[in-house]
Amino acid sequence: MLLLTDGLASDQDEIIRGAYSVLGAGVPMVGGCAGDGLKMIRTFQFHGDRVQADSVVAAGIASTGPLGIGVQHGWRPVGEPMLVTGSRPNRVYSLDDRPALDVFLERLGTEPGRLRPEDLPALALLHPLGLSRHRGEEQVRFITSADFTRRSLFCTAQIPQGSVVCLMEADTSAVLAATTVACHQSVAALNGSVPLGMLAFDCVARRGVLGQEGIKQEIRGLADAASGAPFAGFYSYGEIARTHGMRGLHNYTLVILSVA
């Protein structure tokens, strides 16, 4: 199931839950949350010949050939894991029973009183939170901003209370390596078939991490993996990839769908 959602919708997880309750465990989901180039005003979804906003466009893909999904972000946890002791959807109040913003800044070695609120997004862009999972690697959670009065953090995806999170960091080479891994995962899932095409849902934040040069390298990596097959994609405000369990929303991630 291919899902294209409005990236500014407040609770993307609820969309995944709804889709899962209808589809069940047997149908994988891929897709991305539409962005508007970080203007954060309005995004659009195409459906047929109509342009819509605040909507979800879903496309079921039925094929006798294999479909391969690759999911990778290349971020690694740093420091001790923290317990989310207070959260609401899209908002983290406390980590280890202390104000989330203070814990976050302390881990980064920044004195809480000295950071100007407008400088936080740039800092947070490079230091997302990683949500531990039972299986596989952590799901990265993007911190968009913070409430300096209530000392809480805003996220684009849910960080449930009781979950264990780590501060994450990455460098260009790790992120590019993730691209390669994602491509390989995706193609490998085709069981030896040559891909006929690839769709890429790439986090807009990875662009910030990679820079112009890194993006070019990433696209070259995609082209190599596609082996001459066409590939396309967009920079998203959240990536959707669910192959096991219920959770399928990612940040800072590259999701590749290969079709054969």
Add this chain to the structure above:
Amino acid sequence: MPAPSLLPQQLVAFLEAVWSARTEAAVALMAVERAAEALDAEIAAIVCENRVVAAVGYPEGAVPVRELVLIAEDGARHELTVPGAGVCPVDTVMLDYPLVGTFILARAGPGGGLRHDEASLLRGMARVTSMAMRTQRLLDDERAAREESDRQAAENARLLAELTQRQARLTELAGEQAALRRVATLVAASWGQADADRIFAAVAEEAGRLLRADTGAVAKSGPPGCFTVLAVWTKPGMDFHFRVGEQLPIEESSLRSMIGAPIMVGGRVWGLVTVGVISSRSEALPAGSEQRLADFTGLLATAISNAQARSELARLAEEQAALRRVATLVATGTAAEDLFEAVTGEMRMLLNAGVTSLQRYEADGTVTVLAASSDPDTEVPLLSHLTLEGRSVAAAVLSSGRAARIDELEGPPGSQPGVFRGLGMRSSAGAPIVVEGRLWGVIIAHWRDSQAASPDTEGRIAQFTQLVATAISNAASRAQLAASRARIVVTADETRRRIERNLHDGIQQRLVTLALGLRTAQDADADPAEHAALLAAMSQAGDELVSILDELREISRGVHPAILSQGGLGPALRSLTRRASVPTVLDIDEIGRLPQPVEVAAYYVASEALTNAVKHANATVVHVNLGVTDTTLRLSIDDDGDGGADPAQGSGIIGLIDRVEALGGQLTLRSPPGEGTSLVIELPLEPSYRSTPAQDAPGGRDQGPGDLLRGQ
């Protein structure tokens, strides 16, 4: 991070989510979703007995209920095949609520079942789910109970309102029915003018009270542009200026609101009922009042029309009985005075009139009251001539020949209307008595009130005048018959006397003289000289005898010619015309013998006409034509004489008419002065007409003509 602190935090998050659900079913669904999410599981479900309360991880509508129920029942099974995820290890937790409920979780992957801490978390989640579902169930029940209670309260309120409304409508209906009954009783009880006033008053009051108005009224429309108030009811304590009899312009009203409805009876507007509230009152008549008033007047109209129909039926029966009594009198030939008295009496009762009278038009332009009926205190002058000055029905009928009514009699003393006005009568209506196409008289009903006659009065009077006319016509026929018979007797007597006189004065004297002459001749001497004188005397006696024979023949010819009885009409007419002293042309069909009365009558008509032509008309030529068909004899005698013959001037024509009419025939005389005379008779040849008048005489009742039947 110490492991024990993880569990409560995840439970708190789970509890928050689950507690946000608003129904028991939503709690279950939220629980399976959040548990699967928290424990990274493919499948989570709550199963209770043989049904799945909630499940996640299966395509919608494809939950394998049986498989899940089996897992819940059989604690030994630890695997579940999940589409897209293969065979997954299963963990189950019994639920406190719902009873016999099981929380099932299946997670794919190499790790197999839940770790110890995860299993502990699942048990905690199961406890929380049970608590939340139970609480929600209680809340659900309470909510349902509250909703049911609210619904019942609303239903009760609605029923109560409906009952109240129905009760109010019933009360209204009962009021309407009672009002109608009161009015209908009044209507049925009586039908005079005084009763009508009481009915109007009752209707005005009932309508006003029924609609809770300040005033109710019954009015009739007219004069043009106005209505006239017949009855008014005003709420006690209200001062209101409408008065009975008042005429109000239609647009005039000092009422705040006013509605009216016509009372339609027999397709005509019988009256109008209006109710209104006065301007000082704040609220107008309530909506729907028009319909209620219309309903009321509709029912009222039915009641009135029923009562009217009953009274009309009674009236008709009464009228028919009266007509039958009069008709019986007419049929039995009752004397005119008695008949007229009976007619006026019956009519006065039927029409509820003060005086009814039967009057005859006289040639001098006056009327004579021949009969009248009145109450004992009122004496109508009979048999005096009254003039037709002023406004009267008698004058109107005379000028138009049709029935008429006068609503306000007026005329000088001694005039017809003056006399009846003097008796206290104000209005009258009457219909003509027409006898054989001629206006003979009039029957008039008079009332003390103005405009008292109902619309069909003239028609009802006319039924009586027709009977009276028939009676008069019958009586006149009988009188004519008697007169004719009397004339025939007189004529026969006269003829006898004439013959006797002629014999006595003429032939008898001459025969005596002749006898004396012959005796003188017998006594004479046989003197030859006197022989010549004797011969002369004998010769003279012979001449005298011839002359006497002629005279005898002349006399007998007026009685019955022998040739008629021997040869029939044809030879008799030929003999008659041959002997006529004026040139006569006879044109006659070949006819055989006809019934004797016909032959005799035709012969005498021809004879009399010829005699008249010679004696009185100085004619120079006469044409006689006789034709006979199977049924009729037609004889015409035309001369070119002076004309101007008049039956009344004592010619023999009256006698001829009697003879002809006695045979059922007809005599037509045309005799304009200077243009000759034409006389035509037609006699029927049917046996029924061949009898003589004497044979036709009725056995018993033979009314004389009487003074009353004398016409103009």
